[in-house]
Amino acid sequence: MMSKIKSFDELKSVQERLKAGRDPKKPCITVCVGTGCLAYGTQKLVDSFREELAKRDLTGRIDFRTSGCHGFCERGPMVVISPEKVFYQRVGLMDAGEIIDKTVLKGEIIDRLLYVDPQTGEKYVHEDDVPFYKKQTRLVFGLNSKVDPQSMEDYLAIGGYSALGKALTTMKPEEIIQEVIKANLRGRGGGGFPAGWKWDETRKAKGEPKYIVCNADEGDPGAYMDRSLTEGNPHLVLEGMIIGAYAIGSSQGYIYVRNEYPLAVKNIHIAMRQAREAGLLGENILGTGFSFDLKINRGGGAFVCGESSALFASLEGRAGEPRAKYIHATDKGLYDKPTNLNNVETWANVPFIIERGADWYASIGTAGSKGTKIFSLVGKINNTGLVEVPMGTTLREIVFDIGGGIPEGRKFKAIQTGGPSGGCIPEKYLDMRVDFDELTKIGSMMGSGGMIVMDERNCMVDMARYFTNFLVSESCGKCVPCREGIRRMRDILVDITEGKGREEDVDLLEKMASSIVDGSLCALGSSAPNPVLSTIRYFRDEYMAHIKEKRCPAGVCKDLITYSVDPEKCTGCTLCAKVCPTGAASGERKKVHAIDPTKCTKCGACRESCKFEAIIVR
Amino acid sequence: MVNLTIDNKKIEAEAGQCILDAARENGIVIPTLCSHESLEPTGSCRLCVVEAKQGKRTRIVTSCLYPVAEGLVVDTKSERVMNVRRLVLQLLLARCPESEQLKEMAAEMGVAAEPRFTPDKDNVKCILCRMCVQTCEKIVGVSAIGFSYRGTQKNVCTPFQEDSLTCIGCGACAYVCPTGHIEMETTGDTRTIWGRTFKMKTCKVCGRYFAPEDQLAYISSKTGVPADNLAVCISCR
Numbered sequence: 060m061m062s063k064i065k066s067f068d069e070l071k072s073v074q075e076r077l078k079a080g081r082d083p084k085k086p087c088i089t090v091c092v093g094t095g096c097l098a099y100g101t102q103k104l105v106d107s108f109r110e111e112l113a114k115r116d117l118t119g120r121i122d123f124r125t126s127g128c129h130g131f132c133e134r135g136p137m138v139v140i141s142p143e144k145v146f147y148q149r150v151g152l153m154d155a156g157e158i159i160d161k162t163v164l165k166g167e168i169i170d171r172l173l174y175v176d177p178q179t180g181e182k183y184v185h186e187d188d189v190p191f192y193k194k195q196t197r198l199v200f201g202l203n204s205k206v207d208p209q210s211m212e213d214y215l216a217i218g219g220y221s222a223l224g225k226a227l228t229t230m231k232p233e234e235i236i237q238e239v240i241k242a243n244l245r246g247r248g249g250g251g252f253p254a255g256w257k258w259d260e261t262r263k264a265k266g267e268p269k270y271i272v273c274n275a276d277e278g279d280p281g282a283y284m285d286r287s288l289t290e291g292n293p294h295l296v297l298e299g300m301i302i303g304a305y306a307i308g309s310s311q312g313y314i315y316v317r318n319e320y321p322l323a324v325k326n327i328h329i330a331m332r333q334a335r336e337a338g339l340l341g342e343n344i345l346g347t348g349f350s351f352d353l354k355i356n357r358g359g360g361a362f363v364c365g366e367s368s369a370l371f372a373s374l375e376g377r378a379g380e381p382r383a384k385y386i387h388a389t390d391k392g393l394y395d396k397p398t399n400l401n402n403v404e405t406w407a408n409v410p411f412i413i414e415r416g417a418d419w420y421a422s423i424g425t426a427g428s429k430g431t432k433i434f435s436l437v438g439k440i441n442n443t444g445l446v447e448v449p450m451g452t453t454l455r456e457i458v459f460d461i462g463g464g465i466p467e468g469r470k471f472k473a474i475q476t477g478g479p480s481g482g483c484i485p486e487k488y489l490d491m492r493v494d495f496d497e498l499t500k501i502g503s504m505m506g507s508g509g510m511i512v513m514d515e516r517n518c519m520v521d522m523a524r525y526f527t528n529f530l531v532s533e534s535c536g537k538c539v540p541c542r543e544g545i546r547r548m549r550d551i552l553v554d555i556t557e558g559k560g561r562e563e564d565v566d567l568l569e570k571m572a573s574s575i576v577d578g579s580l581c582a583l584g585s586s587a588p589n590p591v592l593s594t595i596r597y598f599r600d601e602y603m604a605h606i607k608e609k610r611c612p613a614g615v616c617k618d619l620i621t622y623s624v625d626p627e628k629c630t631g632c633t634l635c636a637k638v639c640p641t642g643a644a645s646g647e648r649k650k651v652h653a654i655d656p657t658k659c660t661k662c663g664a665c666r667e668s669c670k671f672e673a674i675i676v677r
Numbered sequence: 678m679v680n681l682t683i684d685n686k687k688i689e690a691e692a693g694q695c696i697l698d699a700a701r702e703n704g705i706v707i708p709t710l711c712s713h714e715s716l717e718p719t720g721s722c723r724l725c726v727v728e729a730k731q732g733k734r735t736r737i738v739t740s741c742l743y744p745v746a747e748g749l750v751v752d753t754k755s756e757r758v759m760n761v762r763r764l765v766l767q768l769l770l771a772r773c774p775e776s777e778q779l780k781e782m783a784a785e786m787g788v789a790a791e792p793r794f795t796p797d798k799d800n801v802k803c804i805l806c807r808m809c810v811q812t813c814e815k816i817v818g819v820s821a822i823g824f825s826y827r828g829t830q831k832n833v834c835t836p837f838q839e840d841s842l843t844c845i846g847c848g849a850c851a852y853v854c855p856t857g858h859i860e861m862e863t864t865g866d867t868r869t870i871w872g873r874t875f876k877m878k879t880c881k882v883c884g885r886y887f888a889p890e891d892q893l894a895y896i897s898s899k900t901g902v903p904a905d906n907l908a909v910c911i912s913c914r
Contacts, residue, residue: 361827378827382719382720383720383738383739383742383743385738385743385744531828532828532829533828534827534828534829535827535828535831536805536824536826536827536828536829536830536831537719537721537805537807538721538722539721539723539765539768539805540723540761540764540765540768542805542828542829542831543768543769543771543772543829544764544768546829547768547771547793547794550794550795551793561793563793564793567791567793570760570764571764573760574761574763574764575764577737577757577760577761578723578726578737578764578765579723580721580723
């Protein structure tokens, strides 16, 4: 337990002492224990490392650290050995002993654990050289791998809470707000509203107390950057919030976090307790007289509670339903008091702005969008994971240079950005620079930073149906256009994918969409038609193929496709017959196989298994 | 007072008033399904949307919630507005094909049912306007009914759809319901609502059954008026 730090000077000396106690040349084994890696069973690897180190009497002589998510989730479990930063991926749960004996003690590289670029076949030894990392700017997220999320000493040793000390002792609240305005930090939760202006409005609003809230209710399918930040570096989020509270004049804050993120809840709890013990949270922070405390509130699993007014309703213990926001939350938010809501990533950017200055921050990014953005890159992509790049990086760089392109040499088709209510962006915009404004221009949005990559085997109508269906189940049901309108759109999309679409359906969908955008009460409803609108805009021909020709060009919609075998390509390897769950695929060894359409359930197992591209889907 | 324009008519309205009230006071009709003078507006039916222009910015707003402002120019029947209203009515017609009120309203506004929307078959007339739930909570003060589930599953019911012990059988919910969805049957000395049967009290003067005993007991406990003094119907008071 750390004793109370009573001044900024004392904080500096604590940081110095911790830093001095750490020899940068001492070997250190870092194991990623982000949720992705834990799902691979990494806890066993961690236990094994501790055991093996103890067996060799090396505990304490070699540092061992568990850290938050490194982002390269495709390749877990991951181990990095410092000081050289040797990078091992897909580490086996029994590999600990070998890594200690060979790499840590003798400096030998274990070849089979190295990352091999699937496109070039090149092998990489050091973490920084791996293309996935090399082309990123890991400003906010990079600290994850340097700290154990449950250790405040780790965070202090890398200079953590310096920004808070600087803010509290050398800056007036107004100066902090001006700095955030000048940095043009825009909300990372979806809206992209300038955070500094919001802070300023809340500070100037009449009414006490003032609240600040951290939105950690990340609910977009496939998006997990906020999760990884809160799990992996909770003190960074806390530091940002405490600085914000001081600037805004708030004494009470809340973190609204998904109940489905137990590790985030746990690590934030631990971090809050540590910060309180160290005098960085609670009464009289750093001896400056400023007091601020935080409470955690766990969400009940409603996507709509990411919307500010629904989030406040939920925090107050009511059903998570939004209200019209003609009066801003900065005037009347939580408990009808002035409230400033920012999401996890926005808060996490604050310490950097204060520490290094607005000018430095604003030098990263594009004219209208500053700093970096963490994207969650998922779907048909080689390097699934979390990617942090400067605003203005092109989609092509993200998908191909960092993401390593599309698996199995397939063709890129579209990328869905901005979560379920974002839009699908086609290939022709791959060279577009990603920022808040550019994405909106082409009918999508930044959202919280989800990116789902689709290839030629994804049907865009089916995609639109999937996302619309997600929003149907997440609509709160308060207003008519969202509750009734989105489900009717979904029904029409289902009809189209089942070959029951009508020629006038596309026009009707567009007409409904524009009225739902205009007529819905909150942003969930008014952005819900985006997946339909953007797929119609860029992939109208696919809709038409489904409707007019009763054909699914991507071979996805089961009612419109049949599976058969290409006799030219089939080698009679029998693999399809082995994987077929219904016995529809059959044939003799080394003879052309066939698929019985009366038995075929179109599950696609044969197509996935065939090494000769001999399964035809039409 | 603030000056604004609604449908080309120059209007003076009280600051803080919403567009809907200002329009109504000036004889401009905006259709609604979830608005009641005794209840806080919720903006859930979306029929009352209007197009509001402030400076260069034009947007669709909810007139029951949007406050009037100096220089605001409101169009209650623009194309965008009518498109939203048409869709809302078509969606509600498909949800509640049995509702006469909705059919009348649609006919008045010249809106035909959208053939592409298959009418729901569960025979509900509830459009989830929230007025019953609000009335029960804010006006009556017993919160006997509320919402369960969310989105398309959302419905109004007593908690866990069991007999409500807090319901006093006052029937305010049925009275305020715009589509006649809430069923209440009063015959002789009983009234049945939300699956519970209440015993009715006779008026001391005329001898008619006039209110559920539970309701009178509730009023007595709330107001401190002895139950005996409440045993006279409105006509005989």
